[in-house]
Amino acid sequence: MPIQFDLVSPERRLASREADAVTVPGVEGDLTAMPGHAAFLTTLRPGFLQVTGGAEAEEFFVTGGFAEIAEAGISVLAERAMPRKDLTRAMLDDLAEEAEKALEGAGEETRTALALRLNDLRVLATQIG
Numbered sequence: 001m002p003i004q005f006d007l008v009s010p011e012r013r014l015a016s017r018e019a020d021a022v023t024v025p026g027v028e029g030d031l032t033a034m035p036g037h038a039a040f041l042t043t044l045r046p047g048f049l050q051v052t053g054g055a056e057a058e059e060f061f062v063t064g065g066f067a068e069i070a071e072a073g074i075s076v077l078a079e080r081a082m083p084r085k086d087l088t089r090a091m092l093d094d095l096a097e098e099a100e101k102a103l104e105g106a107g108e109e110t111r112t113a114l115a116l117r118l119n120d121l122r123v124l125a126t127q128i129g
Contacts, residue, residue, distance in 0.1 A: 003035045004073030005051055007060060009081040014060060015051065022074045023050040024067045033069045040069040046095070046120040048084055049076065059084035061124075063095065064117070092125040 002018035023032045025047025033040070044067055049060045065078035099118040106114050 001035050002053060003033075005053075005076075006073065007049070007051075007076045007078065007081060009065075009078045014078075014081050014083070015058065017051070017053060019051045019053045019074070021050075021052045022076075023052075024074075024076065025049060025062065026067065033067075033074050036071075037069050039071065042067050042069075044076070044078065046117060046124060048124075049081075061087045087128060089125055089128055092121055092128065096121040096125065 002020055003022075005015060005017055005019040005022050006013070007015040021032050021034045023030055024042070025045050026042040027045050028042065030047070031040075031042070044062055044065045046063050047061075049062050051058045051060075060078075060081050061084050062076070062078040063080040065076060065081075067074065067076045096118060099114060099121055103111065103114040103118060
């Protein structure tokens with residue numbers, strides 16, 4: 001039995017559909033939620049979110065946000081999100097530049113998180129060429 005999946009960014013709702021599995025880039029690592037998954041809340045790191053339902057799969061790029069996994073479904077509230085096919089290397093380079101600037105002016109309490117974000121963006125840039 002599929003579960004409800006919703007992906008929302010500040011600009012718009014990107015997806016609302018039934019899914020058999022959703023893989024999210026959690027801050028502690030990727031995780032896949034399926035029907036019957038225990039309730040869970042995680043923050044997201046920059047990465048690719050994959051939604052599978054039947055023979056269909058969709059991928060989205062997210063820069064961060066939150067994923068709530070519940071019995072009723074999976075809700076992702078993303079800082080920024082877009083279909084993977086729309087993502088370009090130039091966009092990732094711009095995001096990495098933003099992260100570098102933020103890191104330069106960061107205090108000790110946010111320095112580690114910003115450094116991890118910058119690293120994730122650089123790794124993703126190598127994956128899409």
